[in-house]
Amino acid sequence: GNSVTQMEGPVTLSEEAFLTINCTYTATGYPSLFWYVQYPGEGLQLLLKATKADDKGSNKGFEATYRKETTSFHLEKGSVQVSDSAVYFCALSSNQAGTALIFGKGTTLSVSS
Amino acid sequence: GAVVSQHPSWVICKSGTSVKIECRSLDFQATTMFWYRQFPKQSLMLMATSNEGSKATYEQGVEKDKFLINHASLTLSTLTVTSAHPEDSSFYICSASRGSTDTQYFGPGTRLTVL
Numbered sequence: 001g002n003s004v005t006q007m008e009g010p011v012t013l014s015e016e017a018f019l020t021i022n023c024t025y026t027a028t029g030y031p032s033l034f035w036y037v038q039y040p041g042e043g044l045q046l047l048l049k050a051t052k053a054d055d056k057g058s059n060k061g062f063e064a065t066y067r068k069e070t071t072s073f074h075l076e077k078g079s080v081q082v083s084d085s086a087v088y089f090c091a092l093s094s095n096q097a098g099t100a101l102i103f104g105k106g107t108t109l110s111v112s113s
Numbered sequence: 114g115a116v117v118s119q120h121p122s123w124v125i126c127k128s129g130t131s132v133k134i135e136c137r138s139l140d141f142q143a144t145t146m147f148w149y150r151q152f153p154k155q156s157l158m159l160m161a162t163s164n165e166g167s168k169a170t171y172e173q174g175v176e177k178d179k180f181l182i183n184h185a186s187l188t189l190s191t192l193t194v195t196s197a198h199p200e201d202s203s204f205y206i207c208s209a210s211r212g213s214t215d216t217q218y219f220g221p222g223t224r225l226t227v228l
Contacts, residue, residue, distance in 0.1 A: 106156070
């Protein structure tokens with residue numbers, strides 16, 4: 001069945017460092033891929049998404065490219081801020097809207113000044 | 114816009130009692146609501162999908178008589194954990210969407226601890 005694997009955290013970085021959080025998936029067909037972020041005390045928020053191969057999702061300086069050949073959707077940001085500290089979830093869905101979501105375990109990012 | 118709240122944010126109860134968790138969409142009408150469960154360091158697992166005014170659809174392996182879901186209005190869904198046991202201790206998260214194929218907006222979650 002479909003599944004998502006993301007790197008375990010916590011990831012600890014200094015402000016302005018480069019961030020990569022790895023995510024790979026197993027799926028039949030052509031899923032849509034998502035990154036969600038959960039800030040302390042808040043609900044999950046959609047950060048970015050990509051609905052087909054080679055698409056790049058981007059938002060708030062974060063980027064992820066849908067790589068079908070490597071079944072990956074790694075999250076990157078060139079310069080992290082303290083306010084980026086949160087838990088990041090990679091997810092896939094069989095539809096573009098993101099229903100029937102299958103989540104990875106989440107990666108905690110902690111950024112210090 | 115698109116804010117979803119949950120109440121309570123945390124609850125501790127004795128084994129054998131029932132606990133009700135509320136999920137509200139504060140500024141939009143949620144035709145569909147989803148309930149997830151998350152164990153420590155694990156993924157969010159979908160428990161059930163509910164559409165306003167109809168019975169919930171439960172995922173395989175989820176006991177519908179134990180996890181009662183009601184979606185009586187377009188802004189409120191409730192999850193009742195009946196006869197709770199320590200193994201039901203978990204983090205329960207709801208999400209809401211305007212339609213079954215629309216973007217989900219997540220609540221902040223409810224931490225349930227059963228003693």
